[in-house]
Amino acid sequence: GGDSAAGSGGNGGSDGTITMGFAQVGAESGWRTANTDSIKQSAEDAGVELQFSDAQQKQENQISAIRTYIQQKVDVIAFSPVVETGWDAVLQEAKAAGIPVILTDRAVDVQDDSLYVTFLGSDFVEEGQKAGQWLVDNAAEADADGDGDVNVVELQGTTGAAPAIDRKEGFEEVIADDDTISISQSQTGDFTRDGGKQVMEAFLQNEPEGIDVVYAHNDDMGLGAIEAIEAAGLTPGEDIKIITVDAVKDGMQALADGKINFIVECNPLLGPQLMELAEKVVAGEEVESRVVTEETTFTQEQAAEALPDRQY
Numbered sequence: 001g002g003d004s005a006a007g008s009g010g011n012g013g014s015d016g017t018i019t020m021g022f023a024q025v026g027a028e029s030g031w032r033t034a035n036t037d038s039i040k041q042s043a044e045d046a047g048v049e050l051q052f053s054d055a056q057q058k059q060e061n062q063i064s065a066i067r068t069y070i071q072q073k074v075d076v077i078a079f080s081p082v083v084e085t086g087w088d089a090v091l092q093e094a095k096a097a098g099i100p101v102i103l104t105d106r107a108v109d110v111q112d113d114s115l116y117v118t119f120l121g122s123d124f125v126e127e128g129q130k131a132g133q134w135l136v137d138n139a140a141e142a143d144a145d146g147d148g149d150v151n152v153v154e155l156q157g158t159t160g161a162a163p164a165i166d167r168k169e170g171f172e173e174v175i176a177d178d179d180t181i182s183i184s185q186s187q188t189g190d191f192t193r194d195g196g197k198q199v200m201e202a203f204l205q206n207e208p209e210g211i212d213v214v215y216a217h218n219d220d221m222g223l224g225a226i227e228a229i230e231a232a233g234l235t236p237g238e239d240i241k242i243i244t245v246d247a248v249k250d251g252m253q254a255l256a257d258g259k260i261n262f263i264v265e266c267n268p269l270l271g272p273q274l275m276e277l278a279e280k281v282v283a284g285e286e287v288e289s290r291v292v293t294e295e296t297t298f299t300q301e302q303a304a305e306a307l308p309d310r311q312y
């Protein structure tokens, strides 16, 4: 920590305590709640003084939270950017104030990479690829109506968000290898359960027959889709196969219950690594510019096995 740097600006408070301003996306999903809990708990464990804000999925709220942290002269700013673009100005302000910025979970699209020190989070393209690979490997079984075409509907995450862009890209790249698989409808459900339910209702109305697969960019939207599918008198997991990303408890339960068919894990427990990085950055030590989270995938059998020990 900043013990040896007491009193010097940007190197921890006079007692060596690091103050971190964290601008969270919101509380849109089970994943996000687990992520917030992890960050708060790890800050407490590491003795980092945390200023925390919830932007309710609005970029303007995140930008004003970051501006507040700059005014407060925190030692380090960390945030999970709701969308990829539009961060240049506020990150320039942080840089001008000499406050290091750590990206967690989601990336930004900026011209100048020196505007942040490091990015800690998942490889979302790879997550999309894993989802697509499962479908390619299980295409025959996924074609529930046996018409030779695997008709996929896609529930996208928040428009412009890194995980929505990258999970779409990775999935499309892999399914392109199999001409029997195609996406007939694709819309955002904003990473929420309610959004997933409403968009799935519309998908089912547009195409009452013939939907074979739902690819949801997170568990919550997949869980919302399950409600819509059941309300339409169909059986999720059988009549319509469901692939999601995250592996939070509710998702894993639905997977073990046979309502979801495959989940690609996205690890929300970023707190401990974030605090470690923050301590190094504030102490002026070098850190890797990209830290990728390790993740796995779950089938129905694997979910049933993993559930009892699942923390979130």
Ligand code: AHR
Residues within 6 Å of the ligand: 028, 029, 030, 031, 032, 105, 106, 163, 191, 217, 218, 219, 220, 245, 246, 266
């Ligand atoms: O950025 C990570 C994504 O954000 C999670 O997969 C999703 O559940 C959350 O809302």
